[in-house]
Amino acid sequence: MTERRLLRWLRPWVFPALLVGAFEWYARRAAALGSDALAPPSAAARAFMGAALDGSLWQATGFTLGTAALGLLLGAVLGIALGLVLGLSRRAAQLGSLSIEVLRPVPSVALIPLAMLTFGFGVRMELAIVAFATFWPLLVLVQSAVQQIEPRLLEVSRVLGLSARERAFKIVLPAIAARLFVALRLGVAVALVVAVTVEIAANPNGMGYAMMIAQQSFDPALMLAWLGWIGVVGFAVNAGMVLLQRVVARRMGVLP
Amino acid sequence: MSTAADFLRFDGVAIRLGGREILSPTSFDVARGEFVCIVGPSGCGKTTLLRAASGLVAASAGEVRRKGVKMSEPSREVAFVFQDYGRALLPWRTVEGNVSLALEAAGVPAAERAPRIAEVLGKVGLAKHAQKFPVQLSGGMQQRAQIARCLAQKPELMMMDEPFGALDALTRQSLQDELARLVRDDGLTVLFVTHDLEEAIYLGDRVIALQANPGPGRPSLARMIDVKIPRPRDQLTTKEHPEYLQLRRELFAFIEQGHD
Numbered sequence: 001m002t003e004r005r006l007l008r009w010l011r012p013w014v015f016p017a018l019l020v021g022a023f024e025w026y027a028r029r030a031a032a033l034g035s036d037a038l039a040p041p042s043a044a045a046r047a048f049m050g051a052a053l054d055g056s057l058w059q060a061t062g063f064t065l066g067t068a069a070l071g072l073l074l075g076a077v078l079g080i081a082l083g084l085v086l087g088l089s090r091r092a093a094q095l096g097s098l099s100i101e102v103l104r105p106v107p108s109v110a111l112i113p114l115a116m117l118t119f120g121f122g123v124r125m126e127l128a129i130v131a132f133a134t135f136w137p138l139l140v141l142v143q144s145a146v147q148q149i150e151p152r153l154l155e156v157s158r159v160l161g162l163s164a165r166e167r168a169f170k171i172v173l174p175a176i177a178a179r180l181f182v183a184l185r186l187g188v189a190v191a192l193v194v195a196v197t198v199e200i201a202a203n204p205n206g207m208g209y210a211m212m213i214a215q216q217s218f219d220p221a222l223m224l225a226w227l228g229w230i231g232v233v234g235f236a237v238n239a240g241m242v243l244l245q246r247v248v249a250r251r252m253g254v255l256p
Numbered sequence: 257m258s259t260a261a262d263f264l265r266f267d268g269v270a271i272r273l274g275g276r277e278i279l280s281p282t283s284f285d286v287a288r289g290e291f292v293c294i295v296g297p298s299g300c301g302k303t304t305l306l307r308a309a310s311g312l313v314a315a316s317a318g319e320v321r322r323k324g325v326k327m328s329e330p331s332r333e334v335a336f337v338f339q340d341y342g343r344a345l346l347p348w349r350t351v352e353g354n355v356s357l358a359l360e361a362a363g364v365p366a367a368e369r370a371p372r373i374a375e376v377l378g379k380v381g382l383a384k385h386a387q388k389f390p391v392q393l394s395g396g397m398q399q400r401a402q403i404a405r406c407l408a409q410k411p412e413l414m415m416m417d418e419p420f421g422a423l424d425a426l427t428r429q430s431l432q433d434e435l436a437r438l439v440r441d442d443g444l445t446v447l448f449v450t451h452d453l454e455e456a457i458y459l460g461d462r463v464i465a466l467q468a469n470p471g472p473g474r475p476s477l478a479r480m481i482d483v484k485i486p487r488p489r490d491q492l493t494t495k496e497h498p499e500y501l502q503l504r505r506e507l508f509a510f511i512e513q514g515h516d
């Protein structure tokens with residue numbers, strides 16, 4: 001019984017272990033043949049330990065996560081608020097539709113030059129771009145979630161005489177909570193991708209920049225360590241969101 | 257100024273939606289404390305009439321006056337029991353929480369809510385189920401929860417749109433009797449839409465029959481019948497009462513002939 005459970009637990013790790021092993025073998029062979037481009041995972045692990053011990057790992061991770069979170073917060077608050085308005089009022093939706101359709105497809109990374117001119121290097125530029133990138137998916141998803149609310153519930157709120165504020169917090173937000181969480185998970189993923197991209201392309205801070213520096217100083221082990229770490233961070237953030245979603249859903253009685 | 261007769265007055269109320277006449281000009285009065293049932297074939301505008309009476313839709317012509325004042329917006333003094341109880345309850349709130357919504361809307365302080373919730377849940381027989389979520393309840397219990405929420409509003413007028421239409425026969429009968437008792441105890445005025453003629457006679461002081469597509473210039477209101485069967489009524493003796501049988505025959509004949 002316990003043996004079977006152990007096997008079930010181990011099974012997902014088989015493929016990654018094989019992959020790392022094969023990579024280790026291949027990278028060592030390439031190094032033996034005089035390549036500077038690849039480092040074996042064992043060397044990446046040593047570089048990772050070094051970065052963890054000298055603190056640069058935590059500093060850069062903190063910067064990227066903090067900026068992504070703040071940018072997401074900004075984009076999400078604005079996106080949710082506008083999504084609520086556009087979802088509840090058909091007139092507002094018509095008023096905004098053209099502007100949204102024109103602005104939304106602008107790739108967020110294309111905003112780097114503008115943001116750099118406006119804000120210079122640093123936190124504010126990255127914040128602005130992350131907020132821009134996360135604003136649109138939240139706006140669009142919240143708007144469509146609001147439009148799909150059971151119309152009967154809105155009638156109930158009218159008959160009971162709920163104020164606009166009460167209606168938003170007691171009917172609309174709980175009714176869209178499940179979809180809002182899906183949108184937020186998407187937002188988290190977008191925020192992380194955009195933050196790292198901005199750091200690679202322009203902002204001399206954070207994990208993306210650290211990885212770039214490792215690459216430019218011909219340190220493939222450290223570069224690989226950052227790459228793996230960014231993957232781990234992304235995985236952890238998403239797992240945390242899934243957990244949070246489950247807890248909130250249970251508290252709201254969606255999964256009694 | 258206000259008399260018993262103009263407690264609720266329909267004055268030539270007509271409703272057009274999407275270019276179609278749903279309700280042709282209809283006039284009648286409802287007195288305070290009266291239980292009025294509205295029957296008629298599908299598409300005759302029963303539900304629309306009720307929605308106009310509660311301010312959920314605006315009349316295209318004529319007006320609904322409550323105590324002499326034109327109804328244009330929903331009021332907390334008018335409760336509405338929807339037919340689809342499953343959709344009208346907030347799935348993320350317990351029974352207690354759903355009832356509480358009415359009190360929160362009315363600005364009742366948090367400390368005063370619990371006793372009032374317990375009171376109305378006791379009235380509808382849901383005291384033991386206060387902590388359950390709607391999905392955990394049967395259809396009859398969900399409808400009881402919705403009625404409890406409406407009672408918590410302390411309305412003087414209750415609109416009920418085929419509230420028992422989707423329930424099984426036994427549940428329906430017990431809910432009919434409970435409703436009759438509640439209405440008598442609280443002195444409520446009720447407008448009750450149903451497609452069940454027997455239910456209308458059993459519950460109502462008066463039955464109003466509407467007709468579908470009355471033709472240009474003719475009112476939707478086709479028939480008005482006073483039900484003088486004594487109260488309290490009960491499922492056995494009332495349904496054997498000669499007047500019940502006679503009204504039943506009369507209404508069935510009227511609906512059958514299609515009342516040109």
